[in-house]
Amino acid sequence: MADRFALETPILRVSRPVSACSRCQAAKIKCDGRLPACGACEKSGRGEKCASVNDQFAKGKERSYVAHLESRVEKLQRRLDEANAARTSAALSRSPSAPVPTPSQKQHQPQTASSKARLAKSKEASDMDALVSEFGFLIVNATSRDFFGFTSDMSFGRFVLSASTRTDIPWSSAKPLPPKSEAIGLVRHYLQEIFVFLPFFSETALFASIQALYHAQNQPASDWDHWMVFMVLAVAAASRSSHKADVYYHQALGYTASALKKADSVLHPGSVFGVQAILFLVQLSLLQPKFFESWYLMGLASRAMVDLGLHQDQRNHGRGFNKETKELRRRVFHCVYVLDRSISMSYGRAFSFSDDSIDVPLPATRPASTAEALSRFSQMQPLEPFVHLIRVRRLQSGWYQELFRSDRTPFSDPFTETSRICQKMHAWFDETPPSVSPQIRRRFQLELLYSYVLILSPSRKVPTVDDVQLARSQDYCVSFVDNMRASLAHSDQATLFTYHDALRVYFVGLQLLDALGRKQQQSERDMRAVECISEINDILQLFGRRWEDIMILRENFRTESDTMLRALPEPSPLSSGTYVNTPPDLIPTMQDLTSHNTLGASWTNNVNPTGGENVTSWAYVPASAETSPDTSRGLF
Numbered sequence: 361m362a363d364r365f366a367l368e369t370p371i372l373r374v375s376r377p378v379s380a381c382s383r384c385q386a387a388k389i390k391c392d393g394r395l396p397a398c399g400a401c402e403k404s405g406r407g408e409k410c411a412s413v414n415d416q417f418a419k420g421k422e423r424s425y426v427a428h429l430e431s432r433v434e435k436l437q438r439r440l441d442e443a444n445a446a447r448t449s450a451a452l453s454r455s456p457s458a459p460v461p462t463p464s465q466k467q468h469q470p471q472t473a474s475s476k477a478r479l480a481k482s483k484e485a486s487d488m489d490a491l492v493s494e495f496g497f498l499i500v501n502a503t504s505r506d507f508f509g510f511t512s513d514m515s516f517g518r519f520v521l522s523a524s525t526r527t528d529i530p531w532s533s534a535k536p537l538p539p540k541s542e543a544i545g546l547v548r549h550y551l552q553e554i555f556v557f558l559p560f561f562s563e564t565a566l567f568a569s570i571q572a573l574y575h576a577q578n579q580p581a582s583d584w585d586h587w588m589v590f591m592v593l594a595v596a597a598a599s600r601s602s603h604k605a606d607v608y609y610h611q612a613l614g615y616t617a618s619a620l621k622k623a624d625s626v627l628h629p630g631s632v633f634g635v636q637a638i639l640f641l642v643q644l645s646l647l648q649p650k651f652f653e654s655w656y657l658m659g660l661a662s663r664a665m666v667d668l669g670l671h672q673d674q675r676n677h678g679r680g681f682n683k684e685t686k687e688l689r690r691r692v693f694h695c696v697y698v699l700d701r702s703i704s705m706s707y708g709r710a711f712s713f714s715d716d717s718i719d720v721p722l723p724a725t726r727p728a729s730t731a732e733a734l735s736r737f738s739q740m741q742p743l744e745p746f747v748h749l750i751r752v753r754r755l756q757s758g759w760y761q762e763l764f765r766s767d768r769t770p771f772s773d774p775f776t777e778t779s780r781i782c783q784k785m786h787a788w789f790d791e792t793p794p795s796v797s798p799q800i801r802r803r804f805q806l807e808l809l810y811s812y813v814l815i816l817s818p819s820r821k822v823p824t825v826d827d828v829q830l831a832r833s834q835d836y837c838v839s840f841v842d843n844m845r846a847s848l849a850h851s852d853q854a855t856l857f858t859y860h861d862a863l864r865v866y867f868v869g870l871q872l873l874d875a876l877g878r879k880q881q882q883s884e885r886d887m888r889a890v891e892c893i894s895e896i897n898d899i900l901q902l903f904g905r906r907w908e909d910i911m912i913l914r915e916n917f918r919t920e921s922d923t924m925l926r927a928l929p930e931p932s933p934l935s936s937g938t939y940v941n942t943p944p945d946l947i948p949t950m951q952d953l954t955s956h957n958t959l960g961a962s963w964t965n966n967v968n969p970t971g972g973e974n975v976t977s978w979a980y981v982p983a984s985a986e987t988s989p990d991t992s993r994g995l996f
Contacts, residue, residue: 535614
């Protein structure tokens with residue numbers, strides 16, 4: 361990002377001139393950089409000719425920000441004078457018999473296509489400037505050699521792509537529409553595996569866009585039709601890729617390049633379509649993080665969503681939205697909410713917006729069936745998984761904010777408070793709709809186990825963890841690894857995991873290493889935990905085939921695990937009981953913790969296991985995300 365925007369800390373005092381004037385440079389004397397003329401030129405009587413030898417700082421492009429603004433005012437004044445002169449000339453050349461339109465007549469004159477385009481461009485530029493200014497990207501640096509602002513070619517779409525792109529996608533890789541039979545297969549895969557978790561558009565609109573693209577002679581396709589279909593194909597292909605060089609990977613790359621040709625037309629900050637377009641990029645960033653940064657995209661989507669008022673339901677404000685439009689707005693908001701909470705927790709950062717600012721009911725679990733929707737492509741997908749995912753994100757949002765983002769006053773009774781949170785999560789899992797598939801139920805089970813591990817990890821409210829909670833966290837880590845390994849054993853489900861799921865595995869592995877490393881003696885139940893360390897290495901290696909960053913994490917984890925295993929004490933012959941691993945279809949409850957007795961030994965998380973000083977920064981953060989400010993601001 362630094363090479364794109366040069367976002368350096370502004371320096372308001374300059375201790376030396378930015379550029380010496382041409383006379384001082386030629387004479388090789390010190391130039392004090394005074395404006396409008398330096399001291400040497402003033403003394404020699406050549407103040408009027410004092411200018412920089414560099415073309416960027418010639419007359420009209422002075423060497424300070426204030427002088428630059430003055431120059432801009434002069435240029436604007438000259439343009440205004442030229443416009444007035446042209447207007448006067450046109451009036452003089454007008455025929456005496458030609459009537460001069462009054463202001464009221466001008467207001468009622470129909471606008472031409474070119475004038476409408478100019479107004480739309482002006483409004484987009486205004487919206488973008490307001491958005492950029494609030495993000496803090498227009499920082500004035502007094503040491504900068506130039507400050508020319510945005511050019512006329514800048515648009516909101518280009519700004520979004522510039523802010524979120526990690527690696528440029530070559531335009532030469534763009535692919536045309538595949539044969540219709542191949543496209544239908546990818547669309548079905550998207551609807552059955554991804555849309556059920558993130559339905560931020562209607563299936564009817566998708567089918568209409570497909571029809572428009574493949575039968576353009578009957579109905580011309582719009583830019584949005586082009587964007588939607590190609591992004592669905594790209595996300596579907598990326599979710600089927602198991603290696604960063606397989607055929608699905610290249611298909612996703614090609615379809616994305618084709619979709620990006622319409623980015624300027626569909627990425628608008630003032631419409632629901634703009635939010636939906638960004639959400640497509642967020643989906644792709646979770647599957648192909650090499651090209652897009654999900655953190656920046658999520659911040660842009662959240663800001664655009666709030667500007668549209670999607671976080672406040674319009675059921676009582678008489679805005680005139682019909683039932684279908686209201687339902688779509690609710691689904692778009694909750695998709696932004698689900699992704700924002702997931703991405704923020706994966707990176708250990710604050711949310712983009714608070715729960716207190718939200719007033720949106722849950723969407724309907726089943727969309728209204730229409731004749732168009734019940735097409736031969738697919739039937740309408742039930743939304744029970746999506747609604748159940750929203751419920752867990754609401755729970756996670758509450759306790760994550762309480763444990764990791766509130767004040768540092770510890771709980772008076774940490775065991776009782778963490779048990780209460782875990783019981784709420786367990787109650788959520790018990791309410792999983794029976795209609796969901798076994799694969800989706802296992803995904804929810806992984807969500808529950810990961811939440812258990814996160815809740816029982818050190819936090820601001822629980823800076824110290826006793827041995828009972830440490831042992832329970834170790835058991836949950838083992839169960840999480842077993843369930844993840846079972847899910848990856850199914851080839852049709854293995855590729856549906858995202859980059860953030862790999863980050864979760866890494867975090868769980870660090871928690872397991874930390875739990876084992878604090879053992880004074882090893883029991884039989886620890887032997888299964890030791891075996892899980894090798895399995896975590898294998899899982900990270902599998903994910904590393906898709907994402908290069910994960911291979912770096914795997915090497916770090918292997919180094920730390922080798923160090924810990926060498927220091928692990930031998931199993932105690934006096935240890936009693938045999939460890940029985942939690943079966944995948946049975947989630948352990950917290951009832952056995954009600955008879956809790958605090959043991960004498962306890963530990964304090966003075967050092968974050970991941971190397972940071974704050975326990976909330978547990979996840980690996982890409983280089984582009986590490987430089988972003990930590991402000992307000994997997995299963996999908």
